[in-house]
Structures are given as structure tokens and as C-alpha cells.
Amino acid sequence: MSFFPLSEDRAWQTLREAAMADWAGTSCWTSAESGITLHAGGAWHYAGQTDEPARRLLDCLAPCVCAPSPFTLAQLGQSIDGRIATVSGASHYVTGQQGLIHLHRLRALVDAVVVGAGTVAADDPRLTVRHVAGRNPLRVVLDPRARLSARHRLFRDGDAPVLYLTGQRPPAGLGSHVEVATVQLDSEGVAPAEVLARLHERHCQRVLVEGGGITISRFLAAGLLDRLHAVVAPMLIGSGRPSLTLPEIDTLDEAHRPPCRVHQLDEDVLFDLVLKAQDGRQ
Ligand SMILES: NC(=O)c1ccc[n+]([C@@H]2O[C@H](COP(=O)([O-])OP(=O)(O)OC[C@H]3O[C@@H](n4cnc5c(N)ncnc54)[C@H](OP(=O)(O)O)[C@@H]3O)[C@@H](O)[C@H]2O)c1
Known part of the structure; x- marks a missing residue:
């Protein structure tokens, strides 16, 4: 050959x-x-x-492609001082072009991409694959209090199916590609384990949690992430929406120090944190 x-x-x-x-x-x-x-x-x-x-x-x-199923990955683009957006919610763009391409590649490799209501409200994202060749994932929105309106692009565009998880009556006028599922809420919203259980039931085994910081923090605190891709840009925002917020600890012995691989994405640095040991795909 x-x-x-x-x-x-x-x-x-x-x-x-x-x-x-x-x-x-x-x-x-x-x-x-x-x-x-x-x-x-x-x-x-x-x-x-x-x-x-x-x-x-x-x-x-x-390593993401060869991971055993089910597999849950989160990705965040943040400044050196740990911000993912300004106070007003502007986040376009913390990371550079290679960071954007990386995010679109991750979308193309998973079955479903999950975001919290805060991200849809601030960014009006489409959550489709546009910067690389690849198929669109199922788009999943967590909106426990049904605070979003039907005007957001992903509720109207029909480019890929949407699963809208809420504990309240959904907004009127959602597109026919949007499936609404009413879920039991816990004290913090839609329980991350419930989100993954629903996705696995529908054969969505490979999941990307794309933001924002609150949503990723909850999945991380619940011990449900296999890997975290934190793309750090050489930028100081100085105020604004935080990247991760976890329960308080007293000493640094209690801090997570997962195995990590580092990749350069132009000026940005991707920290690929392995949160759960992975033996390989089955
Ligand atoms: N740089 C990046 O990589 C990146 C990525 C994504 C977003 N962003 C930016 O981040 C900001 C939004 O992030 P955010 O942290 O403020 O909000 P978020 O994580 O997008 O959304 C949080 C909201 O989602 C709802 N929710 C329901 N169940 C949840 C669960 N299990 N976990 C988390 N949230 C759940 C809650 O809505 P209720 O409040 O209604 O209860 C919660 O307040 C925007 O400014 C966006 O531009 C940046």
C-alpha cells in the first residue's frame, strides 16, 4: 500500500x-x-x-474520538483572568480564529451540544457546524424558568433539531424542529444527570457542554464531565462573567489537579483536562 x-x-x-x-x-x-x-x-x-x-x-x-461512550466534554474560551464574557454578556470573541475552529470541530464530533439559558439570551447562538466540514449536532437548551422567547435563532432556523428542557410552560411560537420536554427541576435548575439521562435515552452518547460558566460548573460539580477543554486567551477582561465557579474549599489540597495536555491554538492555549480516566472506546 x-x-x-x-x-x-x-x-x-x-x-x-x-x-x-x-x-x-x-x-x-x-x-x-x-x-x-x-x-x-x-x-x-x-x-x-x-x-x-x-x-x-x-x-x-x-483522545475525544477514541473515548468510551457515553462521553461528556465541556469547552470554555476564557481570558487569563478567568472571564468568559463582559458584565453585559459580550463574549465575541474571547478566543481567536483557531479557537473558533476548534469549537466547531468539537460540535461536529458529538451527538448533542448543551447550553444554558444565559448563553442563548446573551449570544443568540446557532450551535451549528459552519467553520469546518461536519454534521450538526442536536441542540439542547436548558431553560428551567422558560425565560427565553421564541425569537432566538435556534428556535426559528430549523438547521438542526432542538431539544428544549424546561420546568414551565414553553414560550409560544417555537419552530416545528423544537421538541419541548418538561423536566423535574432541582434547587438549581435542570439537574445535569437528568439532562444526560434524557440524551442517552435518545442515543446521544457523545455530548458537548458548551456553556456558559454556570452550566459547565454544574456539570463539573456533579462529577459528570469526562474532559474539559479550557481555551485560554492572552487577554485581561478584568470584570465580567466568570468561567468556573465551584463549591468553596479551604486549602489547595482540595483543589482539582487533573492530568492535563496542552495545545497551542495560535496565540491561545488549550488546556485539555482529563477529569475521568479513560481506557478506550468500546
Ligand atoms: N467564552 C465562552 O466560551 C462562552 C461560552 C458560552 C457562553 N459564554 C457567555 O457566557 C454568558 C452566559 O453564561 P452564564 O454562565 O451566565 O449562563 P449559562 O450557563 O449560559 O446559563 C445559566 C442558566 O441556565 C439555566 N439552567 C438550567 N439548568 C441549568 C443547569 N443544570 N446548569 C446551569 N444552568 C442551568 C439557569 O437559568 P435560570 O437563571 O433561568 O434559572 C441558569 O441561570 C454569556 O455572556 C455568554 O456570552 C461564553
């Missing part, structure tokens, strides 16, 4: 294929198209020459 030099596009295509492939009973998977082999745990092998961007992409994303 002759091997082509491996380009970033080909590496990306392979990661997308691997995310959809059936890994049942195997600890590695080889793409018939590109010849790349991915191993459980995220190691990869290619017998030919590999471009530097392709190598970086595989190093960064193979």
Missing part, C-alpha cells in the same frame, strides 16, 4: 469517520480511506509522512 502525505483535511475527515464508526469489541480502528489507525486512549499511527497541522489535529482530538 502506498501512503500519501497526510494533510489536515484528511486527518479531519478520518476523525469524523472514527467518531461515527462502530468500535464494539475492538481497541483500535483503521480508516480504509486514509490508512490512519486510532487506538483506544487516543494514540494514532500513520505509516506515511504527516503534515505538522495534521499531526497537531490528531494529537489534540483523537
Whole structure:
């Protein structure tokens, strides 16, 4: 077999294929198209020459693709001082173009993307895949008090299905692509475990929690995240919406210090935190 030099596009295509492939009973998977082999745990092998961007992409994303299901990942773009937006909610853009592409790649690799009501209210996001090739995930909105209105873009655009989880009567006028599910609320809103249980029931095994800080903090505090991608931009906002807020601790011995891998995304730095040990995809 002759091997082509491996380009970033080909590496990306392979990661997308691997995310959809059936890994049942195997600890590695080889793409018939590109010849790349991915191993459980995220190691990869290619017998030919590999471009530097392709190598970086595989190093960064193979561990997410090879993770066992179900798999829940969160991603945040934050300033060095731990802010994800200004006080008024402006967050476009904390991270640079490579950070944006990274986020769209994560969306393309999962079955569902989850956001809190605060993010929909502030950003009016579409939550679709536009900066890279790939399919759109199910879009999931947590709005316990039904404070959002039907005017938001993802409730109108029909580009991908939406699951709207609330404890109240939903707003009138939601598009026909929006499924409303009424859920039992806990003291803080929609319980993260309930969100994941509902998604797993619908065969959405791979989930991205995209924000904001409150939503990701709750999933993290509940011990439900397998990995956290924190993209840190060399920017000081100095005030505004915090990244993570967890229950108080007294000493630094109690702080989380998960294993971490670091990747450069232009000027930004991606900290890939492994919150749960992963042996490989099954
Ligand atoms: N830089 C980034 O990566 C990034 C990413 C996303 C968003 N943002 C920015 O972050 C800001 C919004 O973030 P945020 O932290 O203020 O709010 P958020 O996490 O988007 O939304 C929080 C709200 O969602 C509802 N909710 C229901 N169940 C929940 C649950 N289990 N966990 C969390 N929330 C639940 C609650 O609504 P109720 O208050 O109605 O009860 C809660 O107040 C915006 O300014 C946005 O621009 C930045």
C-alpha cells in the first residue's frame, strides 16, 4: 500500500469517520480511506509522512474520538483572568480564529451540544457546524424558568433539531424542529444527570457542554464531565462573567489537579483536562 502525505483535511475527515464508526469489541480502528489507525486512549499511527497541522489535529482530538461512550466534554474560551464574557454578556470573541475552529470541530464530533439559558439570551447562538466540514449536532437548551422567547435563532432556523428542557410552560411560537420536554427541576435548575439521562435515552452518547460558566460548573460539580477543554486567551477582561465557579474549599489540597495536555491554538492555549480516566472506546 502506498501512503500519501497526510494533510489536515484528511486527518479531519478520518476523525469524523472514527467518531461515527462502530468500535464494539475492538481497541483500535483503521480508516480504509486514509490508512490512519486510532487506538483506544487516543494514540494514532500513520505509516506515511504527516503534515505538522495534521499531526497537531490528531494529537489534540483523537483522545475525544477514541473515548468510551457515553462521553461528556465541556469547552470554555476564557481570558487569563478567568472571564468568559463582559458584565453585559459580550463574549465575541474571547478566543481567536483557531479557537473558533476548534469549537466547531468539537460540535461536529458529538451527538448533542448543551447550553444554558444565559448563553442563548446573551449570544443568540446557532450551535451549528459552519467553520469546518461536519454534521450538526442536536441542540439542547436548558431553560428551567422558560425565560427565553421564541425569537432566538435556534428556535426559528430549523438547521438542526432542538431539544428544549424546561420546568414551565414553553414560550409560544417555537419552530416545528423544537421538541419541548418538561423536566423535574432541582434547587438549581435542570439537574445535569437528568439532562444526560434524557440524551442517552435518545442515543446521544457523545455530548458537548458548551456553556456558559454556570452550566459547565454544574456539570463539573456533579462529577459528570469526562474532559474539559479550557481555551485560554492572552487577554485581561478584568470584570465580567466568570468561567468556573465551584463549591468553596479551604486549602489547595482540595483543589482539582487533573492530568492535563496542552495545545497551542495560535496565540491561545488549550488546556485539555482529563477529569475521568479513560481506557478506550468500546
Ligand atoms: N467564552 C465562552 O466560551 C462562552 C461560552 C458560552 C457562553 N459564554 C457567555 O457566557 C454568558 C452566559 O453564561 P452564564 O454562565 O451566565 O449562563 P449559562 O450557563 O449560559 O446559563 C445559566 C442558566 O441556565 C439555566 N439552567 C438550567 N439548568 C441549568 C443547569 N443544570 N446548569 C446551569 N444552568 C442551568 C439557569 O437559568 P435560570 O437563571 O433561568 O434559572 C441558569 O441561570 C454569556 O455572556 C455568554 O456570552 C461564553
